[in-house]
Amino acid sequence: MNESIAVIGAGMMGSAIIKSLVINGYKGQITAVDFQTQKLDDLKELGIKTCFDNCVATKEADIIFIVVKPGDVGKVLKEINSVVKGKLVISVAATVSLSFLRKNISEAKLVRIMPNLGVMAQASYTAFCCDSNVTVAEKQKIQTLLNMMGLSDEVEEKHMDALTAVSGSGPGYMSIIVEALTYAGLKVGLPRNIALKSAAQTMLGTAKLVLDLKEEPAKIKDMTTTPGGTTIEAIYQIEQSQIRPAMIRAIEEATKKSSQIRERLNIT
């Protein structure tokens, strides 16, 4: 792929998207747009073209990522509407619906994605959904780009709020688990660096067992558990903490919040 790409909003997520494309050797021109010179200067060092004008950058691009906060998306769409005919416009903004994008952009190919902070390490899970005029070939292009940031799947738009809750916000909850395991390590006397590294690598290794070796979580649990051993002792304590219902309630509430934010910001 060598289409030119504009990334509008070079904040945490926008610059992580750009860096993932660069790390994967993306051949087309990438232009970053932001208000803040410092953010653009950092990207210039990677050989990225920078610009302060959304309209100019969009005019020159085939694919446009919109990576501003949800409340700023409407303003950006109005600025670029006259220069996006036939182009792929990919909104990264949480909660912003395809119908809102359609209402504000007349003739583009519209896509909504939900990555997570894993993009910073090219280990995101990114869900995407497309407007009906996006072709199969364009979907393949989108997925090629998203796979430079980690793993991706096309989903129906009705699942986007749930995925915002499970994977979009997920690094926040997984950090609590890693932190808790680290503190547990400290409690039983591990050096701080060993406690943190062993906790984080254990989470990564478990994810790889599921994703690469296709092991079921329940089987992994059984594989680590011997009668009367250490794992069952810990599992007995963890199950009493009601961690499962807590996680289910948390995701239910975050899913509801996603649609409430959409209503509040009037981006339905």
Ligand SMILES: NC(=O)c1ccc[n+]([C@@H]2O[C@H](COP(=O)([O-])OP(=O)(O)OC[C@H]3O[C@@H](n4cnc5c(N)ncnc54)[C@H](OP(=O)(O)O)[C@@H]3O)[C@@H](O)[C@H]2O)c1
């Ligand atoms: N962070 C995550 O974990 C995550 C996960 C999934 C999806 N997302 C979505 O990604 C989007 C960006 O999030 P973020 O965390 O990267 O936010 P961020 O760090 O605040 O980045 C947004 C950037 O866009 C700039 N900006 C604002 N309005 C602009 C405009 N009209 N034209 C050009 N640039 C403009 C902002 O500049 P100023 O700071 O000067 O306003 C800021 O540098 C959000 O919609 C969010 O829902 C984020």
